[in-house]
Amino acid sequence: MPQIMSDPRGGKDPAYPGSVSPWTKMQMNWLEPIEITQDGEYTIQTSQNKPEVYIIRANYPDGEYLVVENRQRVEYDNKLVSTGGLLIYKVDENKKLMDEAGFPGQSGWPANRKHYEVALLQADGKYDLERSQNHGDVGDVWVEGMTLGPHGTGSQDFPNTDSYSGNIYETGITITDISAPGNTMKFRVSGLSAPHPMGWERKPDSGGQKTPDVQATASGAITFHILVGSMVAAVASLFICV
Numbered sequence: 001m002p003q004i005m006s007d008p009r010g011g012k013d014p015a016y017p018g019s020v021s022p023w024t025k026m027q028m029n030w031l032e033p034i035e036i037t038q039d040g041e042y043t044i045q046t047s048q049n050k051p052e053v054y055i056i057r058a059n060y061p062d063g064e065y066l067v068v069e070n071r072q073r074v075e076y077d078n079k080l081v082s083t084g085g086l087l088i089y090k091v092d093e094n095k096k097l098m099d100e101a102g103f104p105g106q107s108g109w110p111a112n113r114k115h116y117e118v119a120l121l122q123a124d125g126k127y128d129l130e131r132s133q134n135h136g137d138v139g140d141v142w143v144e145g146m147t148l149g150p151h152g153t154g155s156q157d158f159p160n161t162d163s164y165s166g167n168i169y170e171t172g173i174t175i176t177d178i179s180a181p182g183n184t185m186k187f188r189v190s191g192l193s194a195p196h197p198m199g200w201e202r203k204p205d206s207g208g209q210k211t212p213d214v215q216a217t218a219s220g221a222i223t224f225h226i227l228v229g230s231m232v233a234a235v236a237s238l239f240i241c242v
Contacts, residue, residue: 019077022053022069023091023118033067039190046072046084046183058192059171060163063093068175070185071141084181085141088121088148092165103127104158110168121148121159142178149174150191161191 025031031051036042037058045052047069056066071077072084095117102114104127120129123146124139147153150170152160161173172191179186 018080019048019071021089021118022047022067023089025051026053026067036189037192039188039192041177041186041188043184043186044068044070044086046070046074048072048075048077049183056173056189056192059173061165064163064165065091066161066173066175067091068187070183072181072183074183081136082138082141085123085143086178086185086187087140088142088175090115090119090121090159090164092117092119094165101130101132103130110162110164113164115164123148123153123159125153125156125158127158141181142175144178144180146178147174147176149176 022031022033026033031053033053033055036054036056042054044054047053048071052070054068056068057064060066067089069087069089070084071080071082071087073080092115095115098116098118100114101116102109102112104125106112106114116130120136120140122129122140123142124137126133126139128134128137129140142148148159148161150161150172152158161171161175163169163171174190175187176190177186177188
């Protein structure tokens, strides 16, 4: 797989190549995400032990959503630079490619719509992946005491849960009460009960709200788009193992 080939381990130990991102697993039909449609507390197992990730489409336009994953130092992720925590991804399927990096301080950002199709929302707000500073570090994971919401993290404006596939607007979604790192973690989601900020409605056949047995959008074949997206997503979703 391209994600494995793109050196997620940092060139250190080929015995622990690191895992592919949940987005790639969804594209390959390797896992079926659990959709969050209501405010509440959620429990999540480490993705190496159980193919379990959460997806939040509510309050986002079609094709844009959040993915929440629990990554710990187990199995192929045994050499993560972090001791583990939540990884939170922002996906915009309308982008189709991973060739436009966007970050704070860039001219016109975020209104210039420059962002990856699959972007890891790095908890430290440094956007090192987009700035090509590294391939992932300990500051990227979300751990106990951290909050991600419409106004950033509390200490900085970015990353946040705003929609950016079209006009920039607040979704009202907040992820908080994250538990200590472990094979089983908890987090709380709020803001889903708020009305859609832009007044749009989802189309049932194009990524709208579905029942908890939501099917991952995927192609039966490995397309060039998936391969290219996966290759770059590896840098933006896999911690470098030491």
